[in-house]
Amino acid sequence: MNLLDIMTDPNTRWILLGTMFLGLSSGVIGSFAYLRKQSLLGDTLAHAALPGICIAFMLTGVKSTSFFLIGAALAGLAAVFLISVLTRYSKIKQDAALGIVLSSFFGFGIVMLTQIQQSEYGNQSGLDTFLFGQTASMVMSDVYMMMAVSFILIFTCTLFFKEFKLLSFDPGFAKGMGLPVVFLDYFIMMLIVAAVVIGIQAVGVVLMASLLITPAVSARYWTERLHIMVILSGIFGMLSGVSGTLISTSVNNLPTGPLIVLSATAWFFFSLLFAPKRGVLSSVWRRVSLKKNHSLEQERRKGRYTS
């Protein structure tokens, strides 16, 4: 299949649109997560979705995507609440709280999965494939929902940009200015929950984490200003979504989710090497030119003394 065929195929066009919006919104919200040192929140929420999905299946008895999404979102909210309680009311640090919530939710999820397996519900095979994500199974309504959620995410991030910026860099000062810090804290985490939940279906829980982290880190290499970083990170996310989808449709039998992640990683390496100021090549160049200047200077001094 060449590029034109891909562009004209309506099914691929929908998938392309969906992954594009997914990358855009997770890139934007991911840059706040990165600055707040909550990059692995996506990983935690993605694992924590398992018990939510199991409970949704046990209660309704049907394998329906919308019930699964609701279950995953509720489990994500519970996880966010627990993380914030753990860090606020004990000396447990953020990373440990993320790890505790991740492993205990997933452990309880596995217990529920075995319960479902042994009970009258019978076939549970759909539950774990849901966790690994299947981009090819995306339909128009899913894409519409992704678009709606990413519009809401981007709109809220623009609206609350000043508050989020303050909260990311100096929460103490934000509190002193009278901002509702606890509320805003929950609010950002809820936006991340929304991004993770709509992404689960497309790229799977394990890889959803990467869409929140990698574009933000890549964007950080290029700029020192937050608004440029957020925009760049959205663009990097979008590019990874598009290039991953295009590669997976042009090469047979390759899963889309992992390819999106790998193209995000490729963008990360590109930024790591070629970014001005912070990139590897530019710092090597700076060192070399500094050395050269220094030796030129030495030469000149030597010449002055001898003459």
Add this chain to the structure above:
Amino acid sequence: MNDFWIILVGALVAGSCSVLGCFLIVRKMTLIGDAISHSVLPGIVLAFLLTGTRDSVPMLVGAAALGLLTVFLIQLFQSSGVQADAAIGIVFTSLFAAGIVLVSLYTQQIDFDLEHVLYGEIAYTPWNTLTIGGIEAGPKAVWIVGSCFILNLILIFVFFKQFKLVSFDPALAAAMGIPVLLFHYVLMSLISMTTVASFDSVGSILVVGMLIIPAATAYLLSDRLSGMIKVSIVVGVLSSVIGYYSATILDASISGCMVGSAASLFCLAFLFSPTHGLVSRLLKRRKSKERYA
């Protein structure tokens, strides 16, 4: 007898993970176990493609190599200015994605059941026995995980002072002439070895849970690193015993129940720890308020 073997393997995994977990908690790098258990996937697939067998030795070697690579890459990105949590996230998600792509590229013709090759199930450990010279010497998992446990204990015990200083104050450690980076890599290799050796026999969720939860519980119960390590081993062993019996009552996944009981023990510590618990701090506050009034 089978009960005993399963509980023993669970307790050994819990013990060796929680010793290392204490250091991860104080270094704020707890999610590294989760990262390693995902990022070894391409190593296992490559080992399978190169040797063509499903023998566990080459797969373990491949997994261990990728575990070390993960640790090395995380350290590299971190020293180039990426935050620790984001470095962990980038490395493990991209390696895991590369693993999945490898699986779907090369192993479609061959029957390669990921879940069963990759992640063991603790319930089957008693039947996978090791025979040395015709004598049956107990389950293989007991030997593998047991030797990991002993190695961890010996190294941590011998170099306790160094590990402690490197974890709490790397600058001071460097000034005192302790090779900080070397000890960092020793600790990380121990973690990657323990993770790989244990998930082969008991499944990854048990490893990830046991690296974090017992150590965090001990963190709330003790203020000294040596005390924290002892408490975390006790918590880990307790949760594997409780987990096994609750799994037989509920008829559910044993590893899931072990992690679940560790989580319940953590909740108890979070609420009722004598020094850092929520309830005890509230009581203390009320008492001092009354005294003030």
